Amino acid sequence: MSLDLRGLNPAPVTPFTEDGEVDYDAIQRLGSWLGSIDGVKSLTVLGHAGEGTFLTEAEQLDVIRAFVASTDGRIPVIAGITKEGNKTAALEAKDAVAAGASAGLVYPSHGWLRFGYQDGAPQTRYRDIYEESGLPLILFQYPDNTKASYNLETQLDIAGQEGVFATKNGVRNMRRWYTEIPALRAAHPDLQILSCHDEYLLPTMFDVDGLLVGYGNIAPEALVELIEAGKAHDYDRAHAIHERLLPVTQNVYHRGSHMEGTVALKWGLVHRGILSHATVRTPLLPLAEGADAEIAAAFDAAGIGQVAYA
Numbered sequence: 186m187s188l189d190l191r192g193l194n195p196a197p198v199t200p201f202t203e204d205g206e207v208d209y210d211a212i213q214r215l216g217s218w219l220g221s222i223d224g225v226k227s228l229t230v231l232g233h234a235g236e237g238t239f240l241t242e243a244e245q246l247d248v249i250r251a252f253v254a255s256t257d258g259r260i261p262v263i264a265g266i267t268k269e270g271n272k273t274a275a276l277e278a279k280d281a282v283a284a285g286a287s288a289g290l291v292y293p294s295h296g297w298l299r300f301g302y303q304d305g306a307p308q309t310r311y312r313d314i315y316e317e318s319g320l321p322l323i324l325f326q327y328p329d330n331t332k333a334s335y336n337l338e339t340q341l342d343i344a345g346q347e348g349v350f351a352t353k354n355g356v357r358n359m360r361r362w363y364t365e366i367p368a369l370r371a372a373h374p375d376l377q378i379l380s381c382h383d384e385y386l387l388p389t390m391f392d393v394d395g396l397l398v399g400y401g402n403i404a405p406e407a408l409v410e411l412i413e414a415g416k417a418h419d420y421d422r423a424h425a426i427h428e429r430l431l432p433v434t435q436n437v438y439h440r441g442s443h444m445e446g447t448v449a450l451k452w453g454l455v456h457r458g459i460l461s462h463a464t465v466r467t468p469l470l471p472l473a474e475g476a477d478a479e480i481a482a483a484f485d486a487a488g489i490g491q492v493a494y495a
Contacts, residue, residue: 188227188287188350190379190395193408194227194397194401195219195229196228196230196235196399197229197230197234197235197402198215198235198450199212199237199240200454200460200464201464201465202464205464207247209247211459212248213254213255214459215402215460217255217256223409225401228252228260229262229264229265229397230262230265231245231264233443236447236465238267239467240466245264246281246283247284250284250285253285253286261288262285262286263286264320265289265290266290266314269294271313271314274310275313276317281320289318289320290323291322293333293335294306297332302332307343308339311324311343311348319348322348322349322350323349323352329361337365337368341369341372344372344376345372350375351376352376355381355382377394379395380392381398383399383400383434383437383438387423387424387427390415396408396412400434403453403484404453407430429488433453433489437453451463452472453484455477456491457484457490463477
């Protein structure tokens, strides 16, 4: 595979106007800024941070096109593939290719979150999507506390399939992480391994090729430094970056629900001057009164200010 995601891969939010429509001018600002930062390897759109499943199909494709245009195609745009069935997900991927996506991040079929998956079923999902679309694919490992978290055998099978070139791992169980990441490395040395542990990145930084995180929206400069420290096995430097970012981490990702992190990311982008407000789509709701000031104070404590570009 020619895609190189060994670095920072932000998962941008989808900005909305105050009346709830997709804000394409804000996409241009966000995408062009992120794409200008040395060390940013791609933009992954239509994921959880991007409220991808809250968009119409037409909006989803327009968002892909808008992020591709925001960097003049200089860096690849990866599309979240989220439809429930294999056939619909494969057609979704095919449409994403036509809209300019360079790769796909394949979400598990959402019914598996409640009921679990049959052995062998996840493998068919990746195979069917790739055969229909030809889109290079990223294996997405869900948290251990869901029924859609793949066992090691399933991960190894998928990682060996044609078209799969990377994995985004968010297992959030360090016992599994320290067992399964080395096994993936040994079986598939060319597989690019990306962490998505936004709320506690430090423990995973020394085992990965890069990050694929919503956190990349708001602090890409610091996360590029964190990746460099991890690859150099410089724990002291990585720990110092972690400690500097901790107020931001707490105010964005240590809230009652991980979904609140999306709203908090938008407030972070308001603080940085990319967005003018933090409008989200239901079922996401605004944060409690005063959260915007708390988030702004956290950014100030971390020394993260407005973007010069904006």
